[in-house]
Amino acid sequence: MADSAAxxxxxxxxxxxxxxxxxxxALVLVVVSLISLTIGASxxxxxxxxxxxxxxxxxxxxxxxxxFDIRLPRLAMGIxxxxxxxxxxxxxxxxxxxxxxxxxxxxxxxxxxxxxxxAIVLGSALPVAIADRIGAGLIPIAAFLGAWASVMLLYKxxxxxxxxxxxxxxxxxxxxxxxxxxASGILIYLADDQQLRDLTFWSLGSLSxxxxxxxxxxxxxxxxxxxxxxxxxxGLNGLAxxxxxxxxxxxxxxxxxxxxxxxxxxxxxxxxxxSGGIGFIGIVVxxxxxxxxxxxxxxxxxxxxxxxxxxxxxxxxxxRVVVAPAExxxxxxxxxxxxxxxxxxxxxxxxxxxx
Amino acid sequence: MLTATDIRVMIGAREVLxxxxxxxxxxxxxxxxxxxxxxKSTLLKAMTGDIPFDGTVTLNGExxxxxxxxxxxxxxxxxxxxxxxxxxxxxxxxxxxxxRQGLSGGQTDLVETALAxxxxxxxxxxxxxxxxxGEQQRAQLARVLVQVWTPCVDGTPRWLFLDEPVxxxxxxxxxxxxxxxxxxxRQGGGVIAVMHDLNLTALYADSVAVIESGHLLAxxxxxxxxxxxxxxxxxxxxxxxxxAPPPHQIFVLPHGARA
Numbered sequence: 001m002a003d004s005a006a007x008x009x010x011x012x013x014x015x016x017x018x019x020x021x022x023x024x025x026a027l028v029l030v031v032v033s034l035i036s037l038t039i040g041a042s043x044x045x046x047x048x049x050x051x052x053x054x055x056x057x058x059x060x061x062x063x064x065x066x067x068f069d070i071r072l073p074r075l076a077m078g079i080x081x082x083x084x085x086x087x088x089x090x091x092x093x094x095x096x097x098x099x100x101x102x103x104x105x106x107x108x109x110x111x112x113x114x115x116x117x118x119a120i121v122l123g124s125a126l127p128v129a130i131a132d133r134i135g136a137g138l139i140p141i142a143a144f145l146g147a148w149a150s151v152m153l154l155y156k157x158x159x160x161x162x163x164x165x166x167x168x169x170x171x172x173x174x175x176x177x178x179x180x181x182x183a184s185g186i187l188i189y190l191a192d193d194q195q196l197r198d199l200t201f202w203s204l205g206s207l208s209x210x211x212x213x214x215x216x217x218x219x220x221x222x223x224x225x226x227x228x229x230x231x232x233x234x235g236l237n238g239l240a241x242x243x244x245x246x247x248x249x250x251x252x253x254x255x256x257x258x259x260x261x262x263x264x265x266x267x268x269x270x271x272x273x274x275s276g277g278i279g280f281i282g283i284v285v286x287x288x289x290x291x292x293x294x295x296x297x298x299x300x301x302x303x304x305x306x307x308x309x310x311x312x313x314x315x316x317x318x319x320r321v322v323v324a325p326a327e328x329x330x331x332x333x334x335x336x337x338x339x340x341x342x343x344x345x346x347x348x349x350x351x352x353x354x355x
Numbered sequence: 356m357l358t359a360t361d362i363r364v365m366i367g368a369r370e371v372l373x374x375x376x377x378x379x380x381x382x383x384x385x386x387x388x389x390x391x392x393x394x395k396s397t398l399l400k401a402m403t404g405d406i407p408f409d410g411t412v413t414l415n416g417e418x419x420x421x422x423x424x425x426x427x428x429x430x431x432x433x434x435x436x437x438x439x440x441x442x443x444x445x446x447x448x449x450x451x452x453x454x455r456q457g458l459s460g461g462q463t464d465l466v467e468t469a470l471a472x473x474x475x476x477x478x479x480x481x482x483x484x485x486x487x488x489g490e491q492q493r494a495q496l497a498r499v500l501v502q503v504w505t506p507c508v509d510g511t512p513r514w515l516f517l518d519e520p521v522x523x524x525x526x527x528x529x530x531x532x533x534x535x536x537x538x539x540x541r542q543g544g545g546v547i548a549v550m551h552d553l554n555l556t557a558l559y560a561d562s563v564a565v566i567e568s569g570h571l572l573a574x575x576x577x578x579x580x581x582x583x584x585x586x587x588x589x590x591x592x593x594x595x596x597x598x599a600p601p602p603h604q605i606f607v608l609p610h611g612a613r614a
Contacts, residue, residue: 097441161407238452240441241498244405249502250428250455295442 018293018303025306029079032313036075039317042066074210077274078316079309080222081207082281084271086308087229087301088264089282090289094236094297095260096166099290102282103268106261107150107173110180112272113203115146120198121187139202140214140273147269150176155261164257205276205331207316218270225267226305232260233298240295278331280338281308291345356380357514357545362401362410364394371397373569374410381512381545383561384536388550390590394569395549396436396518402547403433403516415511428455431514432502436522436549438495440483446470446494447479453502465504469497474531488523496520496532506544515539517548521555533559553594557581557605565589581605 038045044066052059059067088103096105103109119142126138154176158169191199235256238246247253272278285308289300315333322328357379364372372394379385389395401408404419404427412419419427432453440449450466470478473493478486483494496517503513515536521529529552536546537559550556556563557577564574567589573580586594586607593610 094441099442237444237448240444241438241449241452242435244403245433245435245438247405247424248403248428248431248433249452249498250425252424290442294448295444296448 014292014294018289018296018299021289021293021303022299022306025303025310029306029310029313032310032317033075033079036078036313036317037067037071040066040071040320069212070210073212073215074207074316075313076215076219077210078207078313080215080219081271081275081278082309082312083226083305084222084267084308085278085281085312086285086304087226088268088271089308090286090297090301090304091229091232091236091260091264092282093286094232094239095257096170097240097242099287100283103264104282105170105173106264107154107176107180108147108265108268108272109277110177111150112143112147112269113277114150114180114184115142115144115273116202116276117184117187117191117199118142118146120195120202121191137213140209140218144218144269144273146180147272148265150180151261151265151269163254164261166257201329202276203331204329205278205334206319206327206329207275207312208327209274214274218274221266221270225263225270228259228263229267230301230305232256232263233296233301236260236297236301237295276329276331278312278334280334280342281312284338284342285311287342288345356413356415357402357547358411358413359398359402360411360413362398362408362412364397364401364406364408366397366406371569372401372408375566375569375571377402377564377571377574379545379547379562381507381514382540382543384540384546384548384559385562385564386548386550386556386560387564387566388553388556388589389566389572393566393589395566398566399516399518399547399549403431414514425455428502430503430511431516432499433516434496434499434518434520436518438491444483445479446475446481446483446486449483449494450479450497450501453498453500455502462501462504465501466497469500469504470494472500472535473497474528489525489528492520492523493528493532496535500535500539503544506539506542512543512545514545514547517546519549519551521550521552529555553581553586553607554605557607577605581607 038047042062044063049059049063049067085103092101092103092105093099095101116139119139123138154169154173155164157172157176158165188196188199235246235251238249238251239253239256241249243253246256286300286304289303289307293299293303312330312334315330315337318337319328319330319333359375359377361374361376362372363370363374375398377398387395387398397406400406401410402412414427414431447466450469451463454462454465467476467479470476473496475490475493475497478490478494483491486494499515503515506513517536520532520536524532533555536548540546540561550560560577562575563577563580565572565580565585572589573585581596583594583596586596592612595608595610597606597608598604599606
């Protein structure tokens with residue numbers, strides 16, 4: 001049971017807070033983005049560049065490259081990936097009616113890493129002509145295909161006579177995850193030292209490989225998925241009452257499940273493919289928002305997108321700054337910062353969590 | 356009118372409903388009674404489409420199997436036996452989920468009215484999960500009520516399907532809830548309720564269906580159906596149906612464990 005102190009004022013205040021939060025979180029995202037453009041290994045300063053752009057002065061070659069080819073695509077990718085992970089987390093939690101669900105639950109992570117490992121270990125076996133054409137895109141493409149294939153397989157296994165059982169999905173996901181991990185294990189066993197190193201870094205996650213080309217194919221999947229996801233809010237609220245009741249109050253529950261799973265597969269599949277394994281955003285962000293502004297998915301999904309993007313940009317700034325001019329894998333930063341904050345919130349508000 | 360024809364339900368390899376045909380009229384409260392495991396809740400779940408079944412169910416003349424969820428939601432609401440809520444929504448938010456665009460959409464003042472109706476006035480801002488079992492049950496009833504608030508629209512009746520609506524309620528609230536059901540029926544709506552309490556059934560039902568081992572044992576007015584023979588056979592124990600002094604209310608007394 002939650003703290004008994006003035007419980008009656010809480011939920012209504014939250015609803016107002018949730019709506020106001022759209023604005024505040026958007027503002028935070030803008031500020032964080034500007035900071036992100038300013039900070040980096042090279043000492044190109046954003047205010048200087050902005051001033052030059054406004055006054056029509058030509059940029060130096062370094063300034064233009066650093067800003068437009070390195071920092072801007074990285075920022076855009078950070079926003080996309082952070083929003084994708086947080087919104088997908090919220091959607092999965094709503095679908096599975098469980099605050100601990102995350103996109104990994106539908107097999108995105110296991111499939112993506114199997115794809116990535118396959119590309120890293122067996123990529124050199126590709127004919128040179130093909131390998132040259134795909135180049136650095138090989139790992140993300142393989143990861144996306146792996147993620148998509150595993151979600152579709154899991155979805156198929158859990159669907160009987162047009163009805164998808166989320167309980168089956170949860171359990172079958174564990175089985176398929178183990179299978180994917182075993183297949184990955186075989187490839188890891190075959191890998192040489194350099195490949196193992198590549199693999200480790202991929203699995204820790206990073207935005208450092210951001211480029212306009214990667215964005216060009218991942219952003220439409222992510223943005224499209226997120227836009228569709230924001231329309232699922234009312235249905236996910238209904239689902240909180242159980243599948244049967246959600247149907248009785250007028251939702252097509254099977255269609256809701258189809259859309260939720262496909263959008264999450266597209267958005268997180270693309271996000272994981274371009275950034276590797278970035279943990280914690282998908283669980284921490286929706287949970288934080290639920291505590292602060294309530295569980296109404298119609299507002300939660302939008303706020304999760306904004307906060308997820310901001311948090312990932314912050315983590316990326318930290319990742320780039322602490323060991324400059326090198327940088328930390330971002331997955332380490334999100335976990336080091338995310339885990340204690342999450343624990344602290346859990347212990348503080350145990351009442352609400354236990355319910 | 357609600358018509359269920361030859362309803363068969365398999366659970367696993369076992370047939371639990373053996374071809375039940377059942378009707379309920381708008382303007383009346385129809386109670387479904389029977390012992391534990393007789394299939395009365397299963398019958399209700401088949402009629403609301405929660406479980407797969409063979410047979411047909413028509414509501415106001417239309418086959419429910421071919422209706423879209425939102426079309427069904429516009430004419431009938433369902434109160435489940437137990438509801439677990441996944442996230443900490445407020446009572447007002449839960450009740451408000453009964454309001455959908457195009458149904459009773461937008462009439463947010465209905466939430467407070469419905470809550471007051473079930474004896475939960477002022478509960479809207481509270482956390483649903485902090486309510487007692489009985490209060491949660493009544494909050495769910497309020498959600499069901501706002502969904503089909505007007506019992507009869509342009510001559511088309513709307514329906515309440517209630518699965519043990521008074522199961523966890525004290526005696527005063529049992530009466531409150533049954534009064535709501537009766538008044539919904541009196542205003543032209545249809546009410547179908549799975550009931551355990553035979554005396555409450557006798558007091559409120561206009562029609563009673565007795566289910567036993569997956570068969571419909573009897574259906575009709577309480578006077579005709581609630582008899583020593585039918586009840587003793589259905590429940591497998593000695594029951595004595597009596598009549599109180601005027602206005603001759605029926606009441607059922609248990610006499611012994613064996614029939």
